Amino acid sequence: MTEQTPTDVHAAWLPAEAFRSLGSRRVLVHGAGPLVDTVYEEAARACAEHGGQVRRAPAQGHGPAATGEDADLVLALSSANSLGPAARSVLAGFRAAGGGTAAIGDEGYLLARRDGTTLVLADDPAGLLYGLFHVVRLGAAAFTGDRPAEHHRPAVRSRMLDHWDNVDVHPVMGQVERGYSGGSLFWHDGRARGDLTRVRAYARLLAACGINAVSVNNVNVHATEALLLTERLGDVAALADVFRPYGIRVHLSVSFAAPVVLGGLPTADPLDPDVRAWWAEATARVHQAVPDFGGYVVKADSEGQPGPFSYGRSHADGANLLARALAPFGGEVHWRAFVYDHRQDWRDRTTDRARAAFDHFAPLDGQFDDNVVLQVKHGPMDFQTREPVSPVIAAMPRTRLAVEFQVTQEYTGQQRHVCYLGPMWSGILGFGPWGPEGPTVASVAGGGTEPGTGRAAGGGIVAVSNAGDDRYWTGHPLAQANLYAFGRLAWAPGADPAALLDEWIDLTFVPVAAGDPAPLRHALHAMMAGSWRTYERYTAPLGVGFMVRPGDHYGPDVDGYEYTPWGTYHFADRDGVGVDRTRATGTGFTGQYPAPWSQVYESPGRCPDELLLFFHHVPYGHVLRSGSTVVQHIYDTHFDGAEEAAAMRRRWADPALTRLVDPALHARVGERLDEQVRCAEEWRDQVNAYFFRKSGVPDARGRRIP
């Protein structure tokens, strides 16, 4: 296998230098199958680069057993029949601890080191691959001292990236909807890219952070994209062939109207027998072309997309239609719960977009087939910088739920602003929908099937990708950290996001630093670790959300959505601001939560400050739990946030740091920091001026508000 990353493309978290420790060792790969081939090729490439040696255990029954006694690193399937004593001993210990029957499990691995040999043992080849990348992350530490056996396995079976990539360039949304990283890796101007070199490099990056599923086209399925299901299926199969060696299954976004649009049927009614037959046949053809096809992603009855409502059917009817077509082949439907009225009358204060997903879907709990995954946005609105966790997550115990994040920074600076989202996702995954002591969001998304408990299996963790054909993959080079952290958190939701950030820095920057990397490591951590909170400070305050420019969603426009049909309001007047979503006097949204949150969010005194204006309309003088008034909090955070952005830029411009980084990358980050500082000041001044003009309350510290 030749070099997979084109030379003018940034290596992201897999620079050749990151493989130095592994590649300078004697490596033995033990097992057979395509993914084991991938493991072998990775090791071989590293060894060719760094002077190590790689061997492959001969196929069963041929030649001398390769026991690994003379290897520094053994990567072996647990089922291999010629394991060396160290591997056998580790396995035996693991099994004994588990009562003799413990499995390493799908995609999992054991990592240990004894007697000078590092061992990676897995039940399946995917586990070996993930173990290999774990060794890469450890670097030199993987080959020092002894290491008791650690068992690693993903918390969540499905760790998925949705690409909002269009095949045709959409007249408004472009090649990639909400894409800030150049063009699409898959499609270009109406056609599939012929050269998939870049896709292969992408697959490798995704596997290295734990992603195992990719949906290859936008959930808004336009005319050309609909054809991927039928006459352009070959394009999908070609992508699947490239993703497969990295353990990644391909999914496809489809139009619910496909039987009409593509099949020429008079209806797409999910209860119509011809419609069922059409989907069954279409799906069989897909599985013929892509034997490990993951399934369909569907945005139905949402923002103009067709759906079962057109036929008076429920979303369960709609999802089950597709699920039954996929079931014979082991495929799944990812059915998005993002359904709301986007033609709302702003004059009607009783309608609340936040309620919509719960109102639509909670009553359907128990009606979805087992291979339907209901894909729920993490918050009730739309990927804002700060939202409460969606109440749907606690409301559907008999439905397989996936939690959806947005790695592409639609509302969080569009990859022009440094905004490391790991802490946000970590907080959501660790949140207890039934209270701090109960199960977490991550456990709902990932929990195994629990027969008898009535609780459904987990549906996984999904996110919208931020990658494109940009040289740095993500437009802003530092936005790579979000893609990396998403994958790692989907695998291990309990991981510390600050540690994941360091992990990413240590792979991406440290191995290629032109000198002592310590200052660079320190500076990047300092710039990025708190950058989500910084972004929050200078944008919409206290969880109220939006205040972005309509349409492109970049930059401030406090009233931009205030009088629109999109259902996204702040209701600021001369006396106060915020949305009353209480049961007592508001839209009743707080009642969608179970205790204790139904009580906590209902009370302005108990509601966390950062969500206050999401749940309550309060006077500007309302005193927060922090002790500040609402309006003074707005002023303070906006002055602070903009100053923090400026500090970030100063830090990056430090000459001691500049010389450690590739000049082109340094310049790219520098340009974006300039824009971030400019934009943060614009946010600061617009938000402060807006609330000063409305409230008439001067800044307690006398700073200039324009």
Added chain:
Amino acid sequence: MTEQTPTDVHAAWLPAEAFRSLGSRRVLVHGAGPLVDTVYEEAARACAEHGGQVRRAPAQGHGPAATGEDADLVLALSSANSLGPAARSVLAGFRAAGGGTAAIGDEGYLLARRDGTTLVLADDPAGLLYGLFHVVRLGAAAFTGDRPAEHHRPAVRSRMLDHWDNVDVHPVMGQVERGYSGGSLFWHDGRARGDLTRVRAYARLLAACGINAVSVNNVNVHATEALLLTERLGDVAALADVFRPYGIRVHLSVSFAAPVVLGGLPTADPLDPDVRAWWAEATARVHQAVPDFGGYVVKADSEGQPGPFSYGRSHADGANLLARALAPFGGEVHWRAFVYDHRQDWRDRTTDRARAAFDHFAPLDGQFDDNVVLQVKHGPMDFQTREPVSPVIAAMPRTRLAVEFQVTQEYTGQQRHVCYLGPMWSGILGFGPWGPEGPTVASVAGGGTEPGTGRAAGGGIVAVSNAGDDRYWTGHPLAQANLYAFGRLAWAPGADPAALLDEWIDLTFVPVAAGDPAPLRHALHAMMAGSWRTYERYTAPLGVGFMVRPGDHYGPDVDGYEYTPWGTYHFADRDGVGVDRTRATGTGFTGQYPAPWSQVYESPGRCPDELLLFFHHVPYGHVLRSGSTVVQHIYDTHFDGAEEAAAMRRRWADPALTRLVDPALHARVGERLDEQVRCAEEWRDQVNAYFFRKSGVPDARGRRIP
């Protein structure tokens, strides 16, 4: 000549039925030349349609003299040598009254009727053509009783329409920038239209209302459009050939950067000899292709267009460069005074976009060549529903000024709202920049050369066209009235706009009414005569302007431009609203006016209510000259305006009226009225809610504000 208007296109104000009186008479056309041919063809067509007879006086010295004694209508050049006694007598009377030397003058005509013959006499063929259309307007009245000689001549030499048509479809602005009438009559998707039938029909309509100049491409000159000056010149010549028979000269918008972009020169510096030579040569080629070429239209150093500022030169340097290239051929430069900083910082309250044109151009008075026309928007901002008259008009006595209007309804409802602009334009043209007793705006635009007075000749009246390839020419069929009224007011600025509206109704609807036209005539007048004031009532209040959605400029967004670089603000806060443009405490813009306006506008007590917020920032409780407070005025006018729109729709839906109008046209107007009512209610509710939230003042009449 065959029927010029395609049958599926609405005839506008020239339906065949409007020619009934003329076409059923005996007509004699007297004179030679292309425009006389047009007069003859118009008469011949009408007579063929309606049973009349048309003769042409034989060429001088051939055959018997055609004296007109046996004709009902004689259209004759004053220089013809075989005029009949009636014509000779009318001419003699006219000359005697003028001291023996009076000329009818360019484009003018005498209209008289005596002894059963209606006479149209003109010094030039264009006058005959305008006289012919006057006879059409008069209808039966042209042929009854006697009529003393009336002398008609245009108040303004240049009566021009600027088309903002792009050759290529612009990715944002489309085929026609700010066009609401379908595609372009001239261009389609990157090419000139091959079939110019529609252009010929357009030329005829324009001549019938008095237009004599057309600029055929957008003032924002993009790459393809720039080529019209050189390799695509043939397309311009083809248009000129179609306009010429109707007395209309063609102008071209050019890029100031043409020497660089097209000529490959290293600079477009107006003082560079190579640049001068390039323009001279390019212009000579234009005149070779279009012998009567009107000249160039230039938007320089404005909203991204290149200009002389790039080279440290003045706008006089820039305009004179082109003027000198055009001078040998009698062409003129229309140089737009629309120059301002569109990258203004909204935080800087000292910069005032309203000041920009005066600040840039007033110091240059006297520096422009005689064939430069400085084209000044009627107001200091940008074609808002209500603006004061631009102070530039009083500030440049030694410069030829043209006043620019916008017939296309960018800010006045985009041809979805009925908004008859005649009263606005009439008010501006009749305004006295030096006070009510002094010369008017029209006299500045139209005044003859006054050697010795130091006052320059007039530059004419210009407007942006609202016509496109729509079936009804203007999207909204009733928007035709704006195009018609603009032409008629450019010819006769003192005309009563309500009478011009009736004139348009009488030509367009009355002749083709399916029954007694009286109710239709009454209803249209009632709907349209006050429609500009209605539109003003439900949109931005008291002259403050904008409050439209950024980008498309349709519908309300009160804060849409409030924090932007465009320089268009209202500064509303919890206490008051408006822009302080006084000398005492504001931007000093009032000081750009001469007395008495410099005093009137400076004083909140003397400033006309309808301009109060343009000049002053006042508390919501400020009492207007009308007796109402500012905030109550806002509520009242917005409730009233929306109700007036609803009344308009009710009137149009009256079955007694419906049956008089072509069903397709009736439906088109009906649909647009539905949208107007919806949008007016949206304006009402957004503006009222905005000011209620800010001021906290309840409506004195207790109406619901959402």
